[in-house]
Amino acid sequence: MATPQRVVQLIRAGSFTHTLRNRVRARRGQPRILRHDAGRVFGTHSSRRINRLADQLGDVTAYLEVGVARGFTLEAVNVPNRTGVDPRPRFSLQHLPDGVAVFVGTSDDFFATLDTDVTFGVVFLDGLHTYQQTYRDLIQSLRHTSPAGVVVIDDVVPSDEVSAMPDQDESYAERRRRGLASRSWSGDVFRMIPVLRDHHPELEVRTIIGSGSEQAVVWKESVAIESCSIDDELLAGYGSVSYHDVFSEGVPEWFKPGTEDEVIRAAVRRSAAREHERVR
Numbered sequence: 001m002a003t004p005q006r007v008v009q010l011i012r013a014g015s016f017t018h019t020l021r022n023r024v025r026a027r028r029g030q031p032r033i034l035r036h037d038a039g040r041v042f043g044t045h046s047s048r049r050i051n052r053l054a055d056q057l058g059d060v061t062a063y064l065e066v067g068v069a070r071g072f073t074l075e076a077v078n079v080p081n082r083t084g085v086d087p088r089p090r091f092s093l094q095h096l097p098d099g100v101a102v103f104v105g106t107s108d109d110f111f112a113t114l115d116t117d118v119t120f121g122v123v124f125l126d127g128l129h130t131y132q133q134t135y136r137d138l139i140q141s142l143r144h145t146s147p148a149g150v151v152v153i154d155d156v157v158p159s160d161e162v163s164a165m166p167d168q169d170e171s172y173a174e175r176r177r178r179g180l181a182s183r184s185w186s187g188d189v190f191r192m193i194p195v196l197r198d199h200h201p202e203l204e205v206r207t208i209i210g211s212g213s214e215q216a217v218v219w220k221e222s223v224a225i226e227s228c229s230i231d232d233e234l235l236a237g238y239g240s241v242s243y244h245d246v247f248s249e250g251v252p253e254w255f256k257p258g259t260e261d262e263v264i265r266a267a268v269r270r271s272a273a274r275e276h277e278r279v280r
Contacts, residue, residue: 031090034075036097043076045213046124049260050152051078053122053217056268057148060121064144066107066137067127074100079122085110086127107133111140119146126154129187130166132235135195139229142203142220148271150219155186156193156207157214157251164188164243190246191238197254199230204270206263207255214251217267 035041043051054060054077061080068074068084071091084102093102103110107127123141125134134153141151158164162180165171166188175182193216196205202225207216220227229235251257258266 031092032070033092033095034071034097034100038076038078038097041076044073045211046073046126046152046154046215047076049208049215049264050122050124051076052260052264053150053152053267054079056264057121057150057271060146060149062118062120062146064120064123064141066110066123066125066141068102069126073124073126077124083120107137107140111137111144114144116143119144119149121146121149123149123151124154125151129155129168129185129189131188131191131195131238134189135192135235136229138192138218139227142218142227145220147223150217150267150271153189153192153216153218154213155189156216156255157209158186158190158243158247159184161243164190188239190243191241193255194241194246195230195235195238199234200227202227204266205256206266207251207257208260208263209251209257211260216255217263219267219270221270 041047050063050073054063063077063079063082064085065074065077065082066085068086068089068091071084071089074082074084075097080099082100084100085105085107086102087104087106089102089104093104096102120141123145125137125141127133127137138151138153145151159182162171162174162178163182163184163186165174165185168185168187171185172183193205193207196203196218202221203218204221205216205218208214246252
């Protein structure tokens with residue numbers, strides 16, 4: 001139970017009233033409303049890391065999120081211009097905060113209509129939980145990141161082999177069959193990391209572990225090198241990579257795991273080097 005002081009803080013921040021308002025809307029079958037004060041939203045593991053990156057990278061004015069769901073991360077990112085992409089966003093599109101735009105459709109359609117000169121300082125990929133689509137989203141995102149920009153990718157370390165099943169319904173059914181209480185599901189996004197290791201030496205991939213919601217942070221080693229996608233047949237071949245092939249002894253060293261502080265520090269250091277390279 002919240003202490004009286006904590007309740008006062010919640011009311012002052014507006015979160016208490018906002019939460020009650022959304023509960024009323026939920027009872028009426030109405031979608032939730034995103035909060036308009038990003039700097040005061042408690043947020044998620046993802047928004048905390050994204051905000052740290054945006055703050056330390058410097059001059060990040062545009063943010064892209066693929067797969068917004070109920071919008072908890074999108075509303076908590078403290079960047080002036082935020083774009084969300086989702087075929088079925090589960091929040092009200094009639095009450096969006098200033099600076100927030102939502103593209104209702106697939107990420108493929110979004111990138112197909114995006115002007116080539118539009119760039120984002122930070123991109124967060126949390127869309128379809130398949131390695132093929134996440135890979136396509138990454139390659140497209142890299143064409144629209146600023147010189148010092150980074151891409152954060154969710155679901156790269158499944159909690160177990162059942163969580164790593166590509167189909168969510170099949171994963172949940174298998175959990176019930178095994179009598180497992182957890183509903184953790186990541187899909188097979190993890191398969192994208194060996195794709196990047198084998199075919200994209202121009203990219204640096206670091207994996208945040210040890211502080212909840214393991215995620216990869218990806219950036220280009222040089223602004224002069226373009227990332228080109230591998231062909232579909234070659235990509236499909238990684239569908240045979242199993243959970244145990246990768247995680248039989250824990251998170252492998254080639255995932256380049258580190259703490260949140262270590263990975264963010266490395267990303268910021270390299271972004272500064274890329275920015276220096278660009279202006280030389």
